[in-house]
Amino acid sequence: MRYDPDAIRALVHRDRIHRSLYLDPEVFDLEMQKIFGATWIYVGHESLVPKPGDFLTTRIGKYPIVLSRHADGKIYVIHNSCGHRGAIVCNEEKGNAQLFRCCYHGWTFKTNGDLDAVAMPRGYGKDFDLTNPALGMGRLPRVGIYRGFVFASLSEKGPSLDEHLGHAKDSIDELCDRAPEGEIDLSGGVHKYLYRGNWKLQLENAVDMYHVPFSHESTVRRSGKQFGRRAGEDSASAISDRGSAAQRWEQRSAWGARSTGHSYNGHQPIAEQLPDDPVFNAYRAMLERKHGAERTKIILTPKRHNTAFYPNMTLQALNQHIRVIVPVTVDRTEVHVYPVMLKGAPGEMNRSFVRHLNVTHSAASLIQTDDLECFRRCQDGLNAQGSDWVWFARGIDTDKQDERGDYVNTGTVEIQQRAQYSAWLRLMSAKG
Numbered sequence: 535m536r537y538d539p540d541a542i543r544a545l546v547h548r549d550r551i552h553r554s555l556y557l558d559p560e561v562f563d564l565e566m567q568k569i570f571g572a573t574w575i576y577v578g579h580e581s582l583v584p585k586p587g588d589f590l591t592t593r594i595g596k597y598p599i600v601l602s603r604h605a606d607g608k609i610y611v612i613h614n615s616c617g618h619r620g621a622i623v624c625n626e627e628k629g630n631a632q633l634f635r636c637c638y639h640g641w642t643f644k645t646n647g648d649l650d651a652v653a654m655p656r657g658y659g660k661d662f663d664l665t666n667p668a669l670g671m672g673r674l675p676r677v678g679i680y681r682g683f684v685f686a687s688l689s690e691k692g693p694s695l696d697e698h699l700g701h702a703k704d705s706i707d708e709l710c711d712r713a714p715e716g717e718i719d720l721s722g723g724v725h726k727y728l729y730r731g732n733w734k735l736q737l738e739n740a741v742d743m744y745h746v747p748f749s750h751e752s753t754v755r756r757s758g759k760q761f762g763r764r765a766g767e768d769s770a771s772a773i774s775d776r777g778s779a780a781q782r783w784e785q786r787s788a789w790g791a792r793s794t795g796h797s798y799n800g801h802q803p804i805a806e807q808l809p810d811d812p813v814f815n816a817y818r819a820m821l822e823r824k825h826g827a828e829r830t831k832i833i834l835t836p837k838r839h840n841t842a843f844y845p846n847m848t849l850q851a852l853n854q855h856i857r858v859i860v861p862v863t864v865d866r867t868e869v870h871v872y873p874v875m876l877k878g879a880p881g882e883m884n885r886s887f888v889r890h891l892n893v894t895h896s897a898a899s900l901i902q903t904d905d906l907e908c909f910r911r912c913q914d915g916l917n918a919q920g921s922d923w924v925w926f927a928r929g930i931d932t933d934k935q936d937e938r939g940d941y942v943n944t945g946t947v948e949i950q951q952r953a954q955y956s957a958w959l960r961l962m963s964a965k966g
Contacts (some may be wrong), residue, residue, distance in 0.1 A: 536562055539963040542679050546959040548952065549927035553916045555958075556732040556924075562864035569845050569961045570595030572689045574698045575624050576847035576858060577601050577611055579872075580682040581719045587630040587645055592870075593860055594688060599674065600624050600856075601684060604646040611677045611686040612647035617669040628752060634671070647671040668929070681710045682717055701789075701938060704795035705841035705849055711833050714820040714878030720856065722888040725871040727897035731909035733846075733861040739905055740840050740848040740857065741797045741950035743786065744928060749904045784945035786839075788929075790953025793938045793960065795844030797950035801836035805852050808834060820878060842950065844957050853894045854887060870894050871902075926951040 535562060545552040545561075557563055565603075575594045578601040582590050589602040592613055596613035600623075616623050616636040623634045623643060633650050634643040640653035649670040652658065676687040678695030683706060685695055692698075699706075710718055739745070787802035808814065821830040841849045848857045854874040862868055875884040875890040895902050917923070929947025936942045943949045 537561065539965070542963045543959065544953050549930050550923040550925045551955055553922055553924055555915050556734065556913065557864065559864045561859070562732075564593040564962060565958075566597075566861065568964065569958070570688075570861070571597070572680065572687075572961060572964070573692065573845070574676075574685045574687050574695055575845070576683065576843060577686045578684050578754040580609060580679065580684065580858070581717070582628070583609065583631065583716070583722050584721070587632055588628075589624060589631065589645065590628045591624050591626065594686065594859075595861055597624060597688065599686070599881045600647075600671070602645045602647075604644070605631060606646075608646075609677065609679060609684055610646045611674045611684070613672040613674070615671060616641055617643075617649060617671060618652075623671060643671050647673050662822070668830075681706055683903070698794055699792060699843070700791060700796065700844055701799070701940065702791065702794070703842060705798060705838055705851075708833075708837060709849065709851060709854065709874065712821075713876035714817070714824060717877040719875040719877050719884075720872040722873045722875050722884070725891075726868065727906070728862070728866060728868050729906045729909050730865060730940075731867060731913040732865060734860050734861050734958075735909045735912055736857075736867060736905075737842055737845065737954060738951050739844045739909070741788075741799050742849075743788075743799050744946040744948065745908070749908050750901060752900075752904065754868070761825045786861050786945060788943045788945065788949045789936075789940060790950045790956075791844075791938075792953060792956050795954045795957025797844075797953045798838045798841040799950065800837050800944075802852055805836035805839070813880050817879050817883055844954055850895075854893055855891055855895055857895070926955070 544554060571594075577592060577594065577599065578590050578885065582588075583601060583603040586603055586605045586607060589600050591598065591600050593599060600612050600614045602612065604610055614622055614624055618676065619638055620637065620643050621636055621638045623636050625637070634645065635641070636643075642650040644650050647663065647670050648667075652664060652669075655664070658664075674686045674688060675690040676692075678685050680695060680699060680703065685698075696703075710716055758807040771882050782803055788797075788799050790797040818830065818834070823835060825833065836851065838851055840851075843849070846859045848859075849855075850857070856872045856874060858870040858872070860868040860870065870890070873888040875887055893899055897903070897906070929943050929945065929949055930952070932943055932947070933949055933952075935944050940951045941953050
């Protein structure tokens with residue numbers, strides 16, 4: 535392999551990365567091994583498999599897996615592969631089953647991945663051990679759950695999930711604490727789409743505030759404000775590359791974890807404007823009964839807009855949703871977008887969350903379409919021979935470190951992307 539650790543290190547500088555990170559299939563294959571095959575990956579949420587027998591199929595990089603709830607009530611993450619000939623066992627995206635049955639030779643498996651039975655067993659000799667765990671679908675070596683968010687790792691070694699999430703856990707806490715019951719619910723459906731571009735383009739974009747006045751110019755009215763993104767809003771934040779609107783955006787916080795690559799940006803100004811209607815007031819009253827007025831005020835005070843959990847999940851607080859990035863090939867990426875509902879909140883409020891996500895972040899929405907077109911143009915343009923480098927230098931001279939040693943800055947800087955590629959470099963150049 536031509537990409538030894540020294541060659542990898544030559545591709546990433548503090549202010550720029552080589553375009554081969556988006557174009558080279560060999561780099562992509564190495565990412566699947568050394569990033570998706572080595573660190574913690576978000577695979578789903580407990581609310582997607584609420585009952586015993588419920589399952590969901592997805593992938594960790596190239597590797598097909600099943601997220602299931604077994605008869606013992608526990609969550610399992612298992613390889614979606616038959617222990618006999620390796621065929622995909624669960625072909626549906628989701629469902630409920632007492633047993634998983636392989637279509638090829640009829641072997642059946644329990645919903646925790648253990649072998650249940652072999653079809654026509656009389657054909658096997660007495661030395662063939664049907665209790666051999668290797669004949670099952672196999673469970674991933676590490677699974678961790680934080681407030682309903684399920685992460686798994688294909689590696690037996692590495693930091694704990696708590697160490698991996700670090701300060702980024704606060705974004706999960708802030709979202710879950712909004713729910714009167716302290717839990718979120720992702721059962722409101724999912725948008726799925728495929729775009730023509732590398733997986734890292736979506737991750738970079740989620741925490742990129744520099745692109746907004748330009749990529750999303752068509753969503754801004756003559757008043758200079760974006761269309762209303764929440765129930766009851768006629769308009770949203772003022773968006774411009776100049777004047778007071780730009781100055782306000784430059785005051786937003788920006789953070790990136792040096793070691794893990796997680797990152798976030800501060801809340802949109804419009805998020806400070808809370809609704810004043812019967813439904814929201816009833817919701818606020820629920821929180822106050824549980825937490826008291828002061829704690830409720832803190833819960834409802836916006837802090838972050840988008841958080842990127844490296845390498846494959848983003849969370850947005852304004853139009854609350856979880857976005858899952860599933861690499862397919864070096865220039866094809868699948869994205870799953872789940873609206874976030876708040877357990878215990880009024881039904882009308884949760885229905886509104888689902889409905890407005892169709893307008894903002896579905897594949898045919900007013901916002902996501904702009905980003906997808908940019909991803910396509912980036913992927914095509916990177917094939918040009920004009921320059922070998924992609925630059926992330928904005929704000930680099932004003933980067934600071936917080937008490938944890940992570941990157942902090944404000945405004946439309948590219949500190950989040952620098953943090954992502956710091957993690958990329960660490961993982962890709964690791965031995966093994």
